[in-house]
Amino acid sequence: MLRISVRCRISASTMKECIDAITAVVDEGRLKISEEGFRLRAVDPANVAMVSFELSSDAFEEFEFEEEEELEVGIDFVKLSSIIDMGKGETAELEFDTEKHKLYTKLGSLAYTISLLDPSTIRKEPKVPELDLPVQVVIEADVFRRAIRAAEKIGDHILLGVDGDVFYMETESDTDKVRFELGKEQLIDIIPGVVRSMYSLEYLSAMSKGLSRADHITLSIGKDYPLRIDFELADGYAHVSYLLAPRIEAE
């Protein structure tokens, strides 16, 4: 007998952009499901990056939750992403069977069954550190991604900073340098200040792919401090927040 705890239907492309935002940081995670929808918080294996993800049940065409309490299931998001990929333009039906530890995914004529992971084998949900990040920049997701791609041609680290009401990104190698700079009028919004921190470009590059389906993103920057990137997906029904630890800047 099936023991279906959750049964829901959502546009496959919406689900795909949500999963891709998660896999930018972790391959697998503990997904928490309640009447409110999905949520997840996970850190990458090296403890450098964190993703917080919330998808409201309002994003779903149908959302049935049969449990008393919030449910926790372990998901291989990389595998789920490759499956959802088969359903372009279709509606995905997801059913979580907590008895048999299976996730059933229907995409039109295709029915996938994948095993849920044992949550106890996955790292615990991290605590979100309290951060004091007064300086903020709101920028188009495309523009940010292009700046990251430009930096990748030069180096491995990237400086993000705000100087007054100018936002900049800078990458240096022994011989070369690239600086990306936007003034107030080129940004969607800015809370000015004077801050800068250095980050690993590898992590930011992965994040810039994870946020590529967003319209705009909010960068919260401090002085030698973690970076927070907030953005919405799924027509505003999903909220994603990345945290990225700074690298110590060599003076």
Add this chain to the structure above:
Amino acid sequence: MLRISVRCRISASTMKECIDAITAVVDEGRLKISEEGFRLRAVDPANVAMVSFELSSDAFEEFEFEEEEELEVGIDFVKLSSIIDMGKGETAELEFDTEKHKLYTKLGSLAYTISLLDPSTIRKEPKVPELDLPVQVVIEADVFRRAIRAAEKIGDHILLGVDGDVFYMETESDTDKVRFELGKEQLIDIIPGVVRSMYSLEYLSAMSKGLSRADHITLSIGKDYPLRIDFELADGYAHVSYLLAPRIEAE
């Protein structure tokens, strides 16, 4: 002096789709040429798959056959495919010189000369086994190919079956499963029954590329029995038939 046995002209893209249907199973083969056109029957090196191919001389803009009897020439189809590839939108002129063992291919301003293979170095034409395959499914080529791609994400083998008037394809790994299922109303046609057989996904994947230019395909399925796939190319002037040996299903 040239000794041209066959001289013919055909749309390069038509020729290309025919060759690709052959190279899905074998790299080279013995092509038989007569007034009727081209035909070929070949098995893959592992004796798992067979292709039967017939292209009517009516598919050609011009078809001159100067011999008394059917001619047999050895062809490297992979090489011929890469050559024909240069002629998108053009007419291909093929001349078989059985004296010099050459195939001359003209594509506009390009003239290729490739050596014919000695037919005696190529495996003999196989006998087509008598098969009793009463259950048939007619399905769009695109839909079949998509189901194969979905299965590739999960495993190495695939079960094809009919249960009443439902056609299904199923692939399992240790932890995951994908099932593709179409009812009578979603199929172009079905001769119902209860059969199922397991096949190597690697071979079916190659075949699904070979048939991708067909509109629809006919699957003839038995119980732990070879699979036959029939389809037409070249606006109906070419008929292709694949046979694929079953894998023994582990119970």
Add this chain to the structure above:
Amino acid sequence: MLRISVRCRISASTMKECIDAITAVVDEGRLKISEEGFRLRAVDPANVAMVSFELSSDAFEEFEFEEEEELEVGIDFVKLSSIIDMGKGETAELEFDTEKHKLYTKLGSLAYTISLLDPSTIRKEPKVPELDLPVQVVIEADVFRRAIRAAEKIGDHILLGVDGDVFYMETESDTDKVRFELGKEQLIDIIPGVVRSMYSLEYLSAMSKGLSRADHITLSIGKDYPLRIDFELADGYAHVSYLLAPRIEAE
């Protein structure tokens, strides 16, 4: 204090096609800059191919040259190409700082700083040999490139020849041959003759990419003699000339 010797602005895509014409032969080179514009002459490391490049200052939206004499700077063109790539549809601003040995490139909000190479570490500008090449063929760049691609499927060397007013390219392997042939009416122009020379296909293939943005090219051919290819880029403001040493033809 900055010491800017040259400051200029040019369409990024125009700059890109010029750089790609250079990198078809060399990765780095000594660029000479004067009031007239840019010029460069370089041979590849194996001494088989040479590129001569001239870009008129009229191709630039702005061109400020502050020196008394012609300036020589060492450029890593492969790196510059990957940078200019970020500026599709934009204007590139280039500033050469000969004090700090830097090239500043601005593409919208992106500012790249790359180090100039020490010209003394780069091979000296070669002398252009005096060549007597009476036979010429003018052909569309696309057609030439397609013929090169066709030849790549067969062999490593290519024969270029003119026989009367027919231009041909021929490549042979042990078993196969491809011949590309255009008569007078299919060529833009021809100065007829009877000549042929063999060249390395690897070099010609790189050159065929370097000239792919040209409309047409002029081939000057001799008998077992270097090949010269002339073409224009940047709406006629750039002139490029390739020289390629012949291979001795095995008889």
